[in-house]
Amino acid sequence: MKIHFTNLFGQPSQSVALMAQNDIMNVVRELGVNELGIYFYDQTNEPDGELSSRMDGILAGVAFGDIVFVQSPSWNGIEWDNRLVDKLKLLQTKLVMFIHDVPPLMFESNYYLMPAYIEMYNKSDLVVVPSEQMYHRLVSEGLTVKKYVVQKLWDLTHSLELYTPQFEKKLIFSGNPSRFPHIIDWKYDTPLHVYTEPVEGVDYSKVHIEGWRTKQELLLELSKGGFGLVWGNSENPEDERDYYKENISYKLSTYLSAGLPVVVPDYLSNADYIREKGIGFVASSLEEANRLVQDCTEEEYAQMVQKAQYTSYLIRNGYFTKKLFIDSIVALGK
Numbered sequence: 214m215k216i217h218f219t220n221l222f223g224q225p226s227q228s229v230a231l232m233a234q235n236d237i238m239n240v241v242r243e244l245g246v247n248e249l250g251i252y253f254y255d256q257t258n259e260p261d262g263e264l265s266s267r268m269d270g271i272l273a274g275v276a277f278g279d280i281v282f283v284q285s286p287s288w289n290g291i292e293w294d295n296r297l298v299d300k301l302k303l304l305q306t307k308l309v310m311f312i313h314d315v316p317p318l319m320f321e322s323n324y325y326l327m328p329a330y331i332e333m334y335n336k337s338d339l340v341v342v343p344s345e346q347m348y349h350r351l352v353s354e355g356l357t358v359k360k361y362v363v364q365k366l367w368d369l370t371h372s373l374e375l376y377t378p379q380f381e382k383k384l385i386f387s388g389n390p391s392r393f394p395h396i397i398d399w400k401y402d403t404p405l406h407v408y409t410e411p412v413e414g415v416d417y418s419k420v421h422i423e424g425w426r427t428k429q430e431l432l433l434e435l436s437k438g439g440f441g442l443v444w445g446n447s448e449n450p451e452d453e454r455d456y457y458k459e460n461i462s463y464k465l466s467t468y469l470s471a472g473l474p475v476v477v478p479d480y481l482s483n484a485d486y487i488r489e490k491g492i493g494f495v496a497s498s499l500e501e502a503n504r505l506v507q508d509c510t511e512e513e514y515a516q517m518v519q520k521a522q523y524t525s526y527l528i529r530n531g532y533f534t535k536k537l538f539i540d541s542i543v544a545l546g547k
């Protein structure tokens with residue numbers, strides 16, 4: 214019996230979906246997993262026979278009874294993904310749906326696709342979900358798969374020699390303000406440094422715009438100090454859509470991979486982890502986030518940095534992925 218993971222190719226190198234899938238693959242490859250490369254492309258007018266041959270090629274190395282983790286979605290559309298799943302069922306594989314993103318919940322205009330996604334998820338033997346909240350949400354939408362494993366945090370692997378974060382009353386945000394517009398309308402005392410590719414015609418005068426960095430450059434910069442800020446798509450938590458409360462934030466793991474203390478909103482699916490481990494502040498508004506940083510002492514910060522080392526070690530070395538991998542195999546065998 215072999216174990217396979219699908220892995221995404223063909224998106225720009227700045228795509229977080231691509232980074233996340235590729236990083237998962239880098240971890241499980243070390244565990245002997247076989248890679249099923251999936252190309253992201255415009256498949257709209259692909260003739261049926263060609264699509265079928267393409268998929269047979271992708272699945273050439275899969276034998277009857279193997280275990281296949283499908284990193285979902287492939288971003289080629291639900292029909293494409295569903296078709297691949299049907300081929301995997303024909304091969305009588307044990308199917309693990311590793312749910313990274315749920316497009317019908319991400320964008321309101323896609324909600325109509327929910328029954329199609331649930332139908333596909335229900336073909337699997339086990340689902341890996343970002344959080345308990347997401348599992349219960351999907352069950353409320355019709356998910357019937359009983360076996361599930363919670364991912365909890367993204368890994369972000371590297372073997373860089375980083376700095377030890379130093380106390381500085383500054384916040385850092387690594388993400389595209391087009392998805393987080395309130396970030397560049399920053400109204401608070403604590404300086405906010407934003408890592409993103411600047412877009413022409415956008416006013417960045419209220420923040421310190423740092424430009425785009427590669428993963429390595431970003432981690433090195435982050436590890437110098439300050440606090441990593443996670444916030445949802447709305448400034449006010451009351452306006453926040455459910456999705457950010459159910460999925461897990463990639464930027465949160467980026468900060469933690471660099472050993473940086475964080476400030477997160479109280480609705481974040483894994484805010485309890487930050488609170489329990491003492492590796493940052495949990496805030497109910499951006500105003501409070503600002504105040505918590507302003508009131509923080511050097512000793513308090515040093516303690517958070519000390520505690521963050523443990524989570525940083527796990528994230529850097531891929532342990533959240535290794536854990537979900539082992540938990541899934543154990544659960545499939547029950």
Ligand SMILES: O=c1ccn([C@@H]2O[C@H](COP(=O)(O)OP(=O)(O)O)[C@@H](O)[C@H]2O)c(=O)[nH]1
Nearest residue numbers: 229387388408409425426428462463464467
């Ligand atoms: O200069 C930059 C800015 C961002 N990023 C990456 O892009 C991610 C942003 O992800 P996103 O905003 O989608 O995260 P989420 O919404 O899940 O918090 C960061 O965490 C980094 O890993 C990067 O590599 N270089």
